Every structure is written in structure tokens, then in C-alpha cells.
Amino acid sequence: MYTPKVAVLFGFGINCDHETAAVFEMVGGKSTRVHLNSFISGEDELSNYDILAVPGGFSFGDHLGSGRLMGNRMRFSLRDELLNFIKSGKPIIGICNGFQVLVKTGLLPGPDNNEPDFIQRASLTLNDSGRYEDRWVTLDFNKDSNCIWTKGLTRIDCPVRHGEGKYVMPDAESLANLANNNQITVRYVDPQKPQSDNSNDDVLPFPLSPNGSMMNIAGISDKTGLVFGLMPHPEAIYAQWLHPDFSRGGAPASTTDIQWEGQGLQIFRNAVEYIQSTH
Amino acid sequence: MHVTRVEATPKSGPGLRDVRGDVVRRQLSADHNLEFTAVKTIVGFLINSDVSHEEIAARVDDLFADPIIEHSITNQSFLGNKEIFSQTPDAVVSVGFKPGVTDNPGKAALDGFRTIFPNASLDSNISTYITYIFYGMPQGISSEWLSSTLYNNLIQRSFVTEGEMCNTGNWLMIDYPEKPPQEFKTPAHINLEISNEQLIDISETGLLALNLTEMQAIQQHYRNPEIQQFRQAAGIVEDKPTDVELECLAQTWSEHCKHKIFASKIYHTDLETGEQAVIDSIFKTHIMKPTHDMQNDVDWLLSVFHDNSGVIAWDDEWSVCMKAETHNSPSALDPYGGAMTGIVGVNRDILGTGLGARPIANTDVFCFGPPDWQGEIPDNLFHPSRVLRGVHAGVRVGGNESGIPTINGAIVFDERYLGKPLVYCGTVGLMPRKLPDGRESHIKTPSAGDVVFMVGGRVGYDGIHGATFSSLELTEESPSSAVQIGDPITQKKMIDMILEARDLGLISCITDNGAGGLSSSIGEMAEYTNGCRIDLAKVPLKQPGLSPWEILVSESQERMTVSVKPEDVTAFEKLALLHEVEATAVAEFTSTGIFHVQYGESTVAYLPIEFLHDGVPQLELESEWKIPEHKPFTPPQTADHNTILTDLLARPNIASKESWVRQYDHEVIAQTAVKPFVGVKRDGPADAGVIAPIHGNPKGLVVSCGIAPRYSDIDAGAMAAAAIDEAVRNAVCVGVDVDKIAGLDNFCWPDPIESEKTPDGKFKLAQLVRANRELERICRAYRLPCVSGKDSMKNDYGKGPNKISIPPTLLFSLFGDHPDVRNSATSDLKHPGDKLYLVGESLEELGASELAFMMTESGHAAGIGGNVPLLTDPNRLFSSYRALSKAINSGVVKTAHDCSEGGLGVALAEMCIGGRIGAKIDIDGTGNISTWARLWGESLGRIIIAVSPQNNAKFLELMTGHTTTFLGEVEATTQLSIVDGFDELISIEVNDLVTSWQGTLDLTGGVA
Structure with missing residues (x-):
């Protein structure tokens, strides 16, 4: 079986690089933590890898808007490499700060029909509460999405840990377009309601929606389904013992052979298996 | 060079809001019952560079503003812009930093500016500000008061436009904070052949915090003919100290660094039992000895007391270490900056342990005045609710931005913390038992000839005299230079880089720059090889003009001191370049027995290592215990x-402290099994934090704490016992392995030295004796070694009848094994x-x-x-x-x-x-x-x-x-x-x- 090579970016305040590297290894990938400058200087090359992960953190302290400065470094110094990576059908994930970076570079949600043009079309801004918070949310996945990362997922619990996670777009039309394209991959939902009842686009009350995101958007993918970003942290529920209900006997079980596996791991396995299926 | 003003303000529209303004509006309502109709904000940048206004204007939406959610404008202000601010406000307050104060958003903006304008002048700089625009201001409050709730005049400036000036559009605009040039002073020679009164005067006016005996010990040193002879040979003034030497001795000998009270000889009298005793060092007797005794019984105590934190073996592959510190005085004056430097400072203690440990968890325990306090506030200090808000924000930003989860803590309230809040910050570290090159990571391996680098931030005027300042009581004149603002991102880059350097085997010795700056960090490391030579002219500065003594003792943040073998220097510098971390060779280790400081070619300090570290005379103190009198508590008949x-x-x-605690990231690193809040709605209290730090492995580490300051009102010994028992109890509640637990003792005490300003010093010292005797008794019974600790002994505000002294407070932190987190x-x-x-x-x-x-x-x-x-x-x-x-x-x-x-x-x-x-x-x-x-x-x-x-x-x-x-x-x-x-x-x-x-x-x- 082919072992996909995963580049896990770090540097400048990214801080979920260790666990992000670890979860890919748990599902059969080979992770390397790569400093962004190694790609920019040419010491290492993005094309050496099959998967790119931009982990969570506080790149540049979120100053001038979360993800903005990191996004600029990528947009202005790594543009061709990123373009080639996407054109060769390789998946990218951005989690939390990584999602913010991908949105600010313009890779998410990306243009409708063309290859990436690095134009910002959405933003992630300050939570309506005005506060950074760490709390658990429940997420439902879009079963009609073509996103390779979320295949087969329906509902999971995982933590959000951000101060700027409110997804916004400049007008109703672009939001509607995003929905019609099935690019709204994952949304905050009320765990008390079954999945079919969660099609409501009205913003859920705090804390069901931790940030006031438009249409309760927690994560989106690009048109190809290869680039995926989300504010919540699926890597933080790689094991059931990390679930807050674990001591109550209430942590959701895994459907895989790994008995202790938590619900978040499948996202990373999906990408690894996707690469394996193309080799 | 010229200044370009850029402003950004949130767009309005469906689903969009000005969140910063909303937060201010809600806080004014929550804290003061004041209801404003609306508060709006503008974020401003003052760019001092050689890039033209037009070039900047063309790229504003690439950097300074987010075009999806913000309007932007260049070289003018939004104030008075009727399209965006159609109504006339009642008041406008702009808040920016004072010259020379760390401006983190400005620093980040400058980095982004260089990405876009790589050819901009190297002297370019960016200063930031926020403008608050108030609508519907309630009657009876002044704009000046409003402004005072938004800024701290120790570090910030505020510009207020009010009333009629708003109507006429006569806005007071904040300008670029130009730092006045610093005057370079060549080292002065201090004549110590003077009267005792004059010696004390030198100590007091110079904020040296040295007592007469200590000043006399220094005086004696320079009278020694042998010393004079070798000083002459070294080309330095032979019979008197330079200001560099005197400052260096003051820092090294400060209570903060030397723990002179814990090391003192105490003549103890117990009026309750009639006992008379002499205790030769509380620390050695009641803390060190029991731990060393326990070290004989177990094989997992790898390193205790001598390093930046205590290290215990966790399994065959990994070891863990922990340290807690206090940052009380700075947090009183600037709650945000003071607390932030507290948490990022203790992170560096972990990074500086052994050959470098990775910080993996934070704890924080705060003691404040009552949040609803209605009485008077001491001059120069803040209301407890504002201290709470500021300290919390500082610790939150420091911890969250560093990517270290805050997994345990407490907040305690008592009126007596009004004069000085206690801000305890702790950090747990993880390191491989052995490095790839085979060295054990908890043992430092420096040798003479190693090159000493200063890594991370630069040295500035901020943070001069922190160590000596915290060894004095707070007064209304306490200096602002003792306060700094942390920069967690600079530090995070440094941590990333240093841990890579460690794994590549490039580090031979490492310690952090905290209290006392380079003087302490290089001075302490030089003890290993018995000597060093520093060139202060090589130290990179935030602004030119700092004098040699200022460079040596400045406590500017985000700096580690790292020694590297000469053959590894190139690889180390290359790694620093990759991570965009500044690393400068500033010294080398020697074996001359001398702490030798040069500025360029000239020798500015030449102190024997032995005198520097062991020359401070032992204090001799008296303590006297009598039972405090209280009216007995008798509950009512019915209730x-x-x-x-x-x-x-x-x-x-x-x-519940949930609304505060939830703002800390407690789950980064994906290891936290028992989180600060538990239960159905995840809002019940957790007794201790439990983490499983090795991904995929359920073996855990428990972190807990105990604190019970009010028991000191009756007996400080009972207070200490209660704190230790609470920490152990909390850990037991989650399932710690009681046979492998280690503790940290952090004492915060009011000044226990009897003097005119402390007439009850003997009693306060007796409280310290009782607390430590109980600490020894309980720790021995619980087989609980204290592997690291700290004391802060001057927690008083003011002098005379209005003096406020904190209740004697021991924070006891504990870390220990958890066999399997799934059984928590x-x-x-x-x-x-x-x-x-x-x-x-x-x-x-x-x-x-x-x-x-x-x-x-x-x-x-x-x-x-x-x-x-x-x-x-x-x-x-x-x-x-x-x-x-x-x-x-x-x-x-x-x-x-x-x-x-x-x-x-x-x-x-x-x-x-x-x-x-x-x-x-x-x-x-x-x-x-x-x-x-x-x-x-x-x-x-x-x-x-x-x-x-x-x-x-x-x-x-x-x-x-x-x-x-x-x-x-x-x-x-x-x-x-x-x-x-x-x-x-x-x-x-x-x-x-x-x-x-x-x-x-x-x-x-x-x-x-």
C-alpha cells in the first residue's frame, strides 16, 4: 500500500502542527512538519508531498485579521507551487487558523469554474460574542458534497477554539451560490435534533453556533472537493478519551477496527485513502 | 521617511457588526450600568517608511484591511466621513502606545508590510491605535472618565474629542509615537568610601534593593588589595565598582534571585509553647532536605532545585518537568502586560530546563480583591474587576497564542489582595529522556570555549529593574520601566527553533532571560564552566543609546541564552535564519573564574564568579509566634x-469561573482528557487536569493545585497543610498514581522582616516558619517531593497605617502519573x-x-x-x-x-x-x-x-x-x-x- 506523504506546515505561530502530524500517521500517512520558509526558500518543495495540511494556531498573532499575514506569505511567495499542487489533484486541508489562511489566500471558497485565482471571496471574522472560546460543538456534514475529506461522515462532536470563526460573504447571492454548489461542507447544528431537521439556514443561537457564522457554516470546500477548511478541530477528537462525555460512558464509538478511535480521525483517513486510490 | 496613516473600520450590513465596539458597549453596561446606543471602532496604522502614500494606498486591501468586511482609507481619517459615520458622535477616544512600548499588532503589520514592500527601508516602523466612537452617551459621565476605562497611562496614550469638538469636526488625531533618543552613558565609577547612610542612599535612589550589610560586603570587596591588583591588570578601575558591576550585583543578590529570606538564619520564638529554635535556612531545612531524602528512595527524580524547573522521569522515553512563577508587581501596575509576561516567562523556564523542554500545559492561579469592591482603591492601582479582566486577558493571549493549553487553575478573592494581586503562572514541559546524540536531556553540558547566543527578542529600555523592583513594596511612584508587554509570537518562533536545535544536538547549555536579564542568565550558566566573557556592544537593541548597565540588566522579553559548541555555530545560525529568529553571539564561556563584561574593547565589569554568586551575606532574622486573636465563629441557632x-x-x-476559563484554549495539542469543566453540559468543576501527552497513548499526567490563604488568619501552618492536601486530594479525585507525585511550592508573603515600615515582621516571619514546618511534615507523610518552587516576599502596598499586606499564601501545585486516562x-x-x-x-x-x-x-x-x-x-x-x-x-x-x-x-x-x-x-x-x-x-x-x-x-x-x-x-x-x-x-x-x-x-x- 502506498504511504501518502503529508506536509504539515508550521512556523510563525501555527501551533497544532504536532497533533495534526500525528493523526495523519495514525491513518497510514507519513507526516513531515515543514516550516513555511523551507518551501519559500526552495529547501523543500511542495511537490514532494501528496497532501498539504495547514494546522490551527495563531499565525502572526491574528494581527491584521486571522490568517491574513500567513495567507499573504503563501499568496505572494508560494503561488505557483500551490497552483500546481491543486492542479495535480492533491488535497489540502486547513483547520481553524489554517482555514482562515486558506480563505484569506482565496483558495477557499475559490472561483466557480476556473483554476484558483487567489482572490479573497469570503472572510472569517470576530465571533459575535467578541470572545475567544474553547467549547464543544456538534457538526453535520453535507451528504451531497463532493469533498473528498468528508466522505461518509454524518455527524461528529469536536471542539472549536477560536476568536475569529464567523464565516461571512459580502452578499446573499454568493452565499446562495456556495450552497447550490454544495460547497457548504459542514455546519453547526443542535445536537438535540436529528440531522434532517438541521437544514435551517437561520443562525443558531449561541452557543450552538459559537460564532454567529452565516448559515451556520463551520467549514467549506472548493469546487473540486479537494481543498477543505473548517473552524472546528477534528484532530482534537482522534481518540474517544478526548471526548468530554468519556467518563460518563457517552463518547461516540468508532465504526473502525481501532477500538479507541474518536470520530475525527476519519477525515484524515479519507484523504490518505483518496491518495492511495490514485496510486 | 514619512508617516502614512491607514485606517480600517467594519462594514455594516446584514449579518455584519462592529464586534470590538459591541464588546466595549457590553462591558460599560456590565461594569458600570451605563447604556450607550452604540460604540463603533476604527483600527489605525501609522506607517513610518520611505514607501510613498500612493504605493501604500494601492495595497491597503492586501494588508491593512479585509475588503470583505472592512472599509479602508489612506492618509486621512474616517472621523468626519459622513458616508460611513453619518451621525455625529458624543465622544471619540483614540488609544495608542507610548513611545518604546511593545506594539504587537504594529510589529506584525511591519512583517506583512515587508512581504509586500520588500525594498522598504530597514528603519521602517508601524505604530497602531484604536479609535472608539461613542453614540448616545448617558448623562453625567465625562469623556475623560470614559477614556480612563479604555487605556492604562503607564503604557498607552489617549486622545479624546468630546462634545462641541465632535460637532465642529475638530478631531484630535493620534500621531506617530517618536521615541526620544536615548543618551548613551559610559560606565560611571561609584565611590563606596562613604558613610553608611550614604551607602543606603545609593541603594535606595538607584532602586538596588540592597541592605546595609550587603552594601558593606561590596565595599569590602573593593578594599581587598588582591582584588585591586587583578582589577588593575584587567584595565578596570581598581578600587570602586562600575555602575555595571553594582547593577549586576544588585540583580544577582536581589531577594527575587537569591531568596535571601528563605536562606536566612532565623531565631524563632514560639510564645504559645515556649520553644526557642535556630533555623539555618528554611529552604535547606524544610524543603531541600526532605526532597533529597526522598530522592534516595525513588529512581524517578531526575533533577531537583538547581535547574529552571524540576524534572521527573515519566516513562522510559520521556520525562516531564514543571515550574510555577509569580508576576505580582507588574500585574498590579499593568494587569495585561504584567500577567502576559508572567505566563510567557514561565514558559521560557521550561524551554530553559535541561537542554530544552517543550511546554505542553499551563496552569494559572490568581488572587484578587473582591470583584464587587465598593471601597477605596490605592493610588496608582486599579479596581479588582479591571485587574481580573486585564490579568485574564494577558494570560489568555500569552497561553493561547503560544499554543499551550491552560488545563488547571483557580481564582481566589480577598480584600487584602487589593494592594497587590497574586498572579501565579505554571507550565508543564515534556522532553525526550535522551536526545538523538545520546545525551540525557535533563543535563546541561557546557564547556569553556562554547559560544553564547542571545536568541529571540531584542534588548530595550523596557524591563529595567524588574528583579529589584519586585523585591520592594509597591508605591505610587513605582516605575513604568519595570513593566513590559510580552510578544507571544516572537517567543513561539523562538520555541520552535530552539526545540529543533535541541533535537539536532546543537545546544550545550540553555537558560531563559527573566529577572536580571543577561546578567543573571549568562552569570548563572557561567558557574558551570567558572567564567565567561560578554561583549555588550554585540547585543542587538530595540533602540540605540542604551548604556552598558542597562543592556546587561534589562529584562526585555522573549529571549533565551543558548550556548553552542564552536563547530555548531554555523548550523545554529542557519536554523535561526529559517525560523526568522534573531540569534546573536554575545559571549563565550571561559574557565577564568571571572564574570567579565566588555563593551567593545573596554572592560566594564570584572567580578569573580564566586563573589557574584556566593558573596551575599546571610541574613539573620527573628521570628516570634503568638496565637492571633479572633472572635469565635458561632453559627446562629436556626437557619x-x-x-x-x-x-x-x-x-x-x-x-463558577467558567466564563473566564472557557476563554483559555485548554485542548490544543490534542491531549486533554479531563478538561477544566465536566459533566452533561460541560459546566461542572473538574478537580484536576488530566492529559495524555503522547498521541495515541492513554498514559496520562495529572496536574492539580491547592490554595487556602484565609486559613493564615488563624494559622499559616494550617494554611500550608491545607494547600498541600487540597492539591493531593484533587489529584486523587481524577485517579493519580499516589506513588508518583511531585509538587511545587510557591510562597507569596507580606514582607516578614521587622523594620519601621513592618512593625509586625517577627510575626509574619513566624508564620513563614510554621508554614514550612507543616510543608515538611505533610510532604514527608505523602511522600511528595518538592521539585521546584519560588517565593515572592514583598507583597505589600504602601507604608504606614494604610499599608495593605496580603494574607500569607502558599500555592501548592502538583503533577503526577495517571496510569490510564480512560479510567479518570x-x-x-x-x-x-x-x-x-x-x-x-x-x-x-x-x-x-x-x-x-x-x-x-x-x-x-x-x-x-x-x-x-x-x-x-x-x-x-x-x-x-x-x-x-x-x-x-x-x-x-x-x-x-x-x-x-x-x-x-x-x-x-x-x-x-x-x-x-x-x-x-x-x-x-x-x-x-x-x-x-x-x-x-x-x-x-x-x-x-x-x-x-x-x-x-x-x-x-x-x-x-x-x-x-x-x-x-x-x-x-x-x-x-x-x-x-x-x-x-x-x-x-x-x-x-x-x-x-x-x-x-x-x-x-x-x-x-
């Missing part, structure tokens, strides 16, 4: 215990039918209890006196802890919660809150003492557990021989009911408990 319960739950010391117990009640037991005994101990304080404050009792909780038989308690821990680790017990403030009643209420479920309790069997003591007493060593019916017999078997009393059952109701035989005491809805417990400290103003 409504339902109301007492809800009142206690609402007391700040007991109330939590405090929330889980299933109807589970049986509740009290492990431990309740005694008639209501003295200094939260109940006694509450009823005394409300006039329902005469005083707080009486029996304070004591640990009479810690050995017996410890064996019951071991039995309970075994029951938890075998999976038999899933629910456990410790009894502390508010006793059994409050603990049961918290367990019901966590489970959102009822319980039926009878306290009849819990001892032949008063109902009050059984229900609200705070006797130590008690834990409430719940066990399922099927595990009940197994549990009782495991607890054979240990006091275990059946209390009742978890019920499928929403009601907590407590009876004492036939007497009904409490019958209350769980939701009412939630309301009381959560209401008090939610000062966030909600989310609307």
Missing part, C-alpha cells in the same frame, strides 16, 4: 440552609441509583471557613475564629488516598469530588450541577459533631464519591479499613435533598443551584 447553600455558591471564592473519574454525578459515599472524616472545624467569613461579613456571626482544619494524621489519610486511587484506576469509581470551600454541602451541589441530576443525602452518619460542621465544615482529607450498584461491593472491599460513610443515592430527579436523620436541611432544585453558582462571576456582559 435556612437552602439559602445558605445558594449564598455560598454565589460567593466569588466558590462561584470526574466530579459530575452520572447515573440514577449510583451510591454516594464520603471518604474521610468531618471534624468540628469551622474556623476561617467560607461560611464563617460569609456570616461574619453579613453580621450573622461575630467572627471567623475557632478550629481551623488540621491534618493530625496525614499518614492515615494518605493510605486512604492510595486505596481510593486504586478504586478509580481499576474502573470501579467513575465519580469523585473533593470537599473544600463550603464543605460537603457545596461539593454535593457542584456534583449535582455537573450531572444535572438530583441526589438524596443523609449526613446523619458523618460524625458526632454539629450539623453546621458536617454540612459546611472544611475538614481536610475528604472526598465524595459515587459508585454504581454493581461496583458497590468491590468499592467497599477496596476501602476496607478506611473511613467510608454512606451518604445516599443519585436520583432520577432534579432535586438535591439533604437530611440529618429526621431533620430536613436542604431541598432545592438543581437549576436553582446552577443559577446561583454561575451568576456571580460572569462579567462578560453576555453575547448580544
Whole structure:
């Protein structure tokens, strides 16, 4: 079986690089933590890898808007490499700060029909509460999405840990377009309601929606389904013992052979298996 | 060079809002009951560069503004822009930094500016500000007052436009903060052949914090003909110190660095027992000796006392270390900056342990004045609610941006913390036992000839005299230069780089730059090789003009001192370049026996290492214990215990701190198994943090703490014992392996040296003696080595009759093994039918209890006196802890919660809150003492557990021989009911408990 090579970016305040590297290894990938400058200087090359992960953190302290400065470094110094990576059908994930970076570079949600043009079309801004918070949310996945990362997922619990996670777009039309394209991959939902009842686009009350995101958007993918970003942290529920209900006997079980596996791991396995299926 | 102004302000429209403005509006409402119609904000940048206004204007939306959500404007202000701000505001306040103060957004903006304009002048700089625009200002408040709630004049500037000036559009615009050039002073020579009064005068006016004996020891040094001879040979003034030397000695000999009180010889008198004793160093006698004795019995104590933190073996591959520090004085003057440097500072202690450990968890414990304080505030200080807000924000930003989860902590309130808040910050570190090159990572390996780098931030005027300043009491004249603002991102880059350097085998020795700056960091490391030579001219500066002594002692943040073998210098520098971390070779280790400091070619300090580190004379002090007098606490004849319960739950010391704690990232690194809040709605209190730091491995580490300052009112010895027992109890509740626990002792005391300004110094010192004697007794019984600790001994505000002294306070932090995090117990009640037991005994101990304080404050009792909780038989308690821990680790017990403030009643209420479920309790069997003591007493060593019916017999078997009393059952109701035989005491809805417990400290103003 082919072992996909995963580049896990770090540097400048990214801080979920260790666990992000670890979860890919748990599902059969080979992770390397790569400093962004190694790609920019040419010491290492993005094309050496099959998967790119931009982990969570506080790149540049979120100053001038979360993800903005990191996004600029990528947009202005790594543009061709990123373009080639996407054109060769390789998946990218951005989690939390990584999602913010991908949105600010313009890779998410990306243009409708063309290859990436690095134009910002959405933003992630300050939570309506005005506060950074760490709390658990429940997420439902879009079963009609073509996103390779979320295949087969329906509902999971995982933590959000951000101060700027409110997804916004400049007008109703672009939001509607995003929905019609099935690019709204994952949304905050009320765990008390079954999945079919969660099609409501009205913003859920705090804390069901931790940030006031438009249409309760927690994560989106690009048109190809290869680039995926989300504010919540699926890597933080790689094991059931990390679930807050674990001591109550209430942590959701895994459907895989790994008995202790938590619900978040499948996202990373999906990408690894996707690469394996193309080799 | 010219200044370009750029402003950005949030767009309005469906789903968009000005969140920064909303936060200010809500806080004014929450803190002051002031309702504004709206508050809007503008973020401003003042760009001092050679790039033209036009070029900047063309790229504004690429950098300074987010075009999706913000309007931007270049070279003018939005104020007066009628398209965006159509209404005329009532007041406008712009807040920016004073010249030279760390401006983190400005620094980040400059980095982004260079990405876009790579050819911009290297002298370019960016300063930021925020403008608040107020609409619908309530009557009776002034704009100046409004402005005072938004900034701290120690570090910031504020420009206010009000009333008529708003109508006429006469806006006061904030300008670029130009730092006046610093005057370089060549080292002065200080004549010490003067009178004793003049010696003291030099110490006081120079903020040296040295006493007469110490000044005389320095005087003697320069009279020594041998010293004079070798000084002459070295080409430095032979018979008097340079200012560099005097400052260096003051830092190294400061109470902060040398712990002179803990090292002193104490003549102790106990007026209660008639005992007379001489204690030659509290530290060596009561802390070091017991730990060294325990080191003989176990193989896992790898490094204690001498390094930046204590290190214990965790398994064959990994070791863990922990350290806690205080940052009290800076946090009093600038709560945000002071607390932030506290947390990022202790992170560096971990990074500087052994050959470098990775910080993996933070803890923080704060002591503040009452959040609802109505009385006077000391000059120059802030209201406790503002201190709380600022300290919390500083620790939040410092921890979150560094990517280190905050997994445990506490907040304690007492009036006496008004004069000085206590800000304890702790960090746990993880390191591989062995590096790839085979060296054991907890052992430093420097040798003469190694090159010494300063890594990370630059040196500035900020943070001069922090160590000596914290060794003095606070006054209204306390200097602003002692305060710094941390820069977590610069530090995070440095941490990333240093851990890579460690794994590449490039580091031979490392320590952090904290108190005393380079003087301490290089000075301490030079002890290993017995010498060093520093060139201060090589040290990179934030602004030119710093004098040599200032460079040597400045405590500017985010700096590590790292030594590297000459052959590794190139690789080390290359790594620094990759990470964009500044690393400059500033010194080398020697074996000359001399701490040798040069500025370029000229020698500015030449001190024998031995004199520098061991030359400080031992203090000789007197202590005298007598029993403090308090009116006894006598509870009323009758009472409504339902109301007492809800009142206690609402007391700040007991109330939920969730709205604050939830703002800390407690889960980054994906390891936190027991989080700060637990239960159905994840809002019940956790007793301790549990992490599984190796991904995929459920072996865990427990982190807990204990603190009980108010017991000092009756006996500081009982206070110390209670703190230690609470830390252990908390850890036992989650299932720590009691045979592998280690502790940290952090003492914060009021000045215990008798003097004119401290007439009760002998008593305060006796309190310290009693606390340490109890610490030794309990730690020996619990086989709990203290592997690291710290003391802060001058926690007073002011002098004379209005002096405020903190209650003597020991924070005891604990870290220990958890065999398998999957067996962790939590405090929330889980299933109807589970049986509740009290492990431990309740005694008639209501003295200094939260109940006694509450009823005394409300006039329902005469005083707080009486029996304070004591640990009479810690050995017996410890064996019951071991039995309970075994029951938890075998999976038999899933629910456990410790009894502390508010006793059994409050603990049961918290367990019901966590489970959102009822319980039926009878306290009849819990001892032949008063109902009050059984229900609200705070006797130590008690834990409430719940066990399922099927595990009940197994549990009782495991607890054979240990006091275990059946209390009742978890019920499928929403009601907590407590009876004492036939007497009904409490019958209350769980939701009412939630309301009381959560209401008090939610000062966030909600989310609307």
C-alpha cells in the first residue's frame, strides 16, 4: 500500500502542527512538519508531498485579521507551487487558523469554474460574542458534497477554539451560490435534533453556533472537493478519551477496527485513502 | 521617511457588526450600568517608511484591511466621513502606545508590510491605535472618565474629542509615537568610601534593593588589595565598582534571585509553647532536605532545585518537568502586560530546563480583591474587576497564542489582595529522556570555549529593574520601566527553533532571560564552566543609546541564552535564519573564574564568579509566634440552609469561573482528557487536569493545585497543610498514581522582616516558619517531593497605617502519573441509583471557613475564629488516598469530588450541577459533631464519591479499613435533598443551584 506523504506546515505561530502530524500517521500517512520558509526558500518543495495540511494556531498573532499575514506569505511567495499542487489533484486541508489562511489566500471558497485565482471571496471574522472560546460543538456534514475529506461522515462532536470563526460573504447571492454548489461542507447544528431537521439556514443561537457564522457554516470546500477548511478541530477528537462525555460512558464509538478511535480521525483517513486510490 | 496613516473600520450590513465596539458597549453596561446606543471602532496604522502614500494606498486591501468586511482609507481619517459615520458622535477616544512600548499588532503589520514592500527601508516602523466612537452617551459621565476605562497611562496614550469638538469636526488625531533618543552613558565609577547612610542612599535612589550589610560586603570587596591588583591588570578601575558591576550585583543578590529570606538564619520564638529554635535556612531545612531524602528512595527524580524547573522521569522515553512563577508587581501596575509576561516567562523556564523542554500545559492561579469592591482603591492601582479582566486577558493571549493549553487553575478573592494581586503562572514541559546524540536531556553540558547566543527578542529600555523592583513594596511612584508587554509570537518562533536545535544536538547549555536579564542568565550558566566573557556592544537593541548597565540588566522579553559548541555555530545560525529568529553571539564561556563584561574593547565589569554568586551575606532574622486573636465563629441557632447553600455558591471564592476559563484554549495539542469543566453540559468543576501527552497513548499526567490563604488568619501552618492536601486530594479525585507525585511550592508573603515600615515582621516571619514546618511534615507523610518552587516576599502596598499586606499564601501545585486516562473519574454525578459515599472524616472545624467569613461579613456571626482544619494524621489519610486511587484506576469509581470551600454541602451541589441530576443525602452518619460542621465544615482529607450498584461491593472491599460513610443515592430527579436523620436541611432544585453558582462571576456582559 502506498504511504501518502503529508506536509504539515508550521512556523510563525501555527501551533497544532504536532497533533495534526500525528493523526495523519495514525491513518497510514507519513507526516513531515515543514516550516513555511523551507518551501519559500526552495529547501523543500511542495511537490514532494501528496497532501498539504495547514494546522490551527495563531499565525502572526491574528494581527491584521486571522490568517491574513500567513495567507499573504503563501499568496505572494508560494503561488505557483500551490497552483500546481491543486492542479495535480492533491488535497489540502486547513483547520481553524489554517482555514482562515486558506480563505484569506482565496483558495477557499475559490472561483466557480476556473483554476484558483487567489482572490479573497469570503472572510472569517470576530465571533459575535467578541470572545475567544474553547467549547464543544456538534457538526453535520453535507451528504451531497463532493469533498473528498468528508466522505461518509454524518455527524461528529469536536471542539472549536477560536476568536475569529464567523464565516461571512459580502452578499446573499454568493452565499446562495456556495450552497447550490454544495460547497457548504459542514455546519453547526443542535445536537438535540436529528440531522434532517438541521437544514435551517437561520443562525443558531449561541452557543450552538459559537460564532454567529452565516448559515451556520463551520467549514467549506472548493469546487473540486479537494481543498477543505473548517473552524472546528477534528484532530482534537482522534481518540474517544478526548471526548468530554468519556467518563460518563457517552463518547461516540468508532465504526473502525481501532477500538479507541474518536470520530475525527476519519477525515484524515479519507484523504490518505483518496491518495492511495490514485496510486 | 514619512508617516502614512491607514485606517480600517467594519462594514455594516446584514449579518455584519462592529464586534470590538459591541464588546466595549457590553462591558460599560456590565461594569458600570451605563447604556450607550452604540460604540463603533476604527483600527489605525501609522506607517513610518520611505514607501510613498500612493504605493501604500494601492495595497491597503492586501494588508491593512479585509475588503470583505472592512472599509479602508489612506492618509486621512474616517472621523468626519459622513458616508460611513453619518451621525455625529458624543465622544471619540483614540488609544495608542507610548513611545518604546511593545506594539504587537504594529510589529506584525511591519512583517506583512515587508512581504509586500520588500525594498522598504530597514528603519521602517508601524505604530497602531484604536479609535472608539461613542453614540448616545448617558448623562453625567465625562469623556475623560470614559477614556480612563479604555487605556492604562503607564503604557498607552489617549486622545479624546468630546462634545462641541465632535460637532465642529475638530478631531484630535493620534500621531506617530517618536521615541526620544536615548543618551548613551559610559560606565560611571561609584565611590563606596562613604558613610553608611550614604551607602543606603545609593541603594535606595538607584532602586538596588540592597541592605546595609550587603552594601558593606561590596565595599569590602573593593578594599581587598588582591582584588585591586587583578582589577588593575584587567584595565578596570581598581578600587570602586562600575555602575555595571553594582547593577549586576544588585540583580544577582536581589531577594527575587537569591531568596535571601528563605536562606536566612532565623531565631524563632514560639510564645504559645515556649520553644526557642535556630533555623539555618528554611529552604535547606524544610524543603531541600526532605526532597533529597526522598530522592534516595525513588529512581524517578531526575533533577531537583538547581535547574529552571524540576524534572521527573515519566516513562522510559520521556520525562516531564514543571515550574510555577509569580508576576505580582507588574500585574498590579499593568494587569495585561504584567500577567502576559508572567505566563510567557514561565514558559521560557521550561524551554530553559535541561537542554530544552517543550511546554505542553499551563496552569494559572490568581488572587484578587473582591470583584464587587465598593471601597477605596490605592493610588496608582486599579479596581479588582479591571485587574481580573486585564490579568485574564494577558494570560489568555500569552497561553493561547503560544499554543499551550491552560488545563488547571483557580481564582481566589480577598480584600487584602487589593494592594497587590497574586498572579501565579505554571507550565508543564515534556522532553525526550535522551536526545538523538545520546545525551540525557535533563543535563546541561557546557564547556569553556562554547559560544553564547542571545536568541529571540531584542534588548530595550523596557524591563529595567524588574528583579529589584519586585523585591520592594509597591508605591505610587513605582516605575513604568519595570513593566513590559510580552510578544507571544516572537517567543513561539523562538520555541520552535530552539526545540529543533535541541533535537539536532546543537545546544550545550540553555537558560531563559527573566529577572536580571543577561546578567543573571549568562552569570548563572557561567558557574558551570567558572567564567565567561560578554561583549555588550554585540547585543542587538530595540533602540540605540542604551548604556552598558542597562543592556546587561534589562529584562526585555522573549529571549533565551543558548550556548553552542564552536563547530555548531554555523548550523545554529542557519536554523535561526529559517525560523526568522534573531540569534546573536554575545559571549563565550571561559574557565577564568571571572564574570567579565566588555563593551567593545573596554572592560566594564570584572567580578569573580564566586563573589557574584556566593558573596551575599546571610541574613539573620527573628521570628516570634503568638496565637492571633479572633472572635469565635458561632453559627446562629436556626437557619435556612437552602439559602445558605445558594449564598455560598454565589460567593466569588466558590462561584463558577467558567466564563473566564472557557476563554483559555485548554485542548490544543490534542491531549486533554479531563478538561477544566465536566459533566452533561460541560459546566461542572473538574478537580484536576488530566492529559495524555503522547498521541495515541492513554498514559496520562495529572496536574492539580491547592490554595487556602484565609486559613493564615488563624494559622499559616494550617494554611500550608491545607494547600498541600487540597492539591493531593484533587489529584486523587481524577485517579493519580499516589506513588508518583511531585509538587511545587510557591510562597507569596507580606514582607516578614521587622523594620519601621513592618512593625509586625517577627510575626509574619513566624508564620513563614510554621508554614514550612507543616510543608515538611505533610510532604514527608505523602511522600511528595518538592521539585521546584519560588517565593515572592514583598507583597505589600504602601507604608504606614494604610499599608495593605496580603494574607500569607502558599500555592501548592502538583503533577503526577495517571496510569490510564480512560479510567479518570470526574466530579459530575452520572447515573440514577449510583451510591454516594464520603471518604474521610468531618471534624468540628469551622474556623476561617467560607461560611464563617460569609456570616461574619453579613453580621450573622461575630467572627471567623475557632478550629481551623488540621491534618493530625496525614499518614492515615494518605493510605486512604492510595486505596481510593486504586478504586478509580481499576474502573470501579467513575465519580469523585473533593470537599473544600463550603464543605460537603457545596461539593454535593457542584456534583449535582455537573450531572444535572438530583441526589438524596443523609449526613446523619458523618460524625458526632454539629450539623453546621458536617454540612459546611472544611475538614481536610475528604472526598465524595459515587459508585454504581454493581461496583458497590468491590468499592467497599477496596476501602476496607478506611473511613467510608454512606451518604445516599443519585436520583432520577432534579432535586438535591439533604437530611440529618429526621431533620430536613436542604431541598432545592438543581437549576436553582446552577443559577446561583454561575451568576456571580460572569462579567462578560453576555453575547448580544
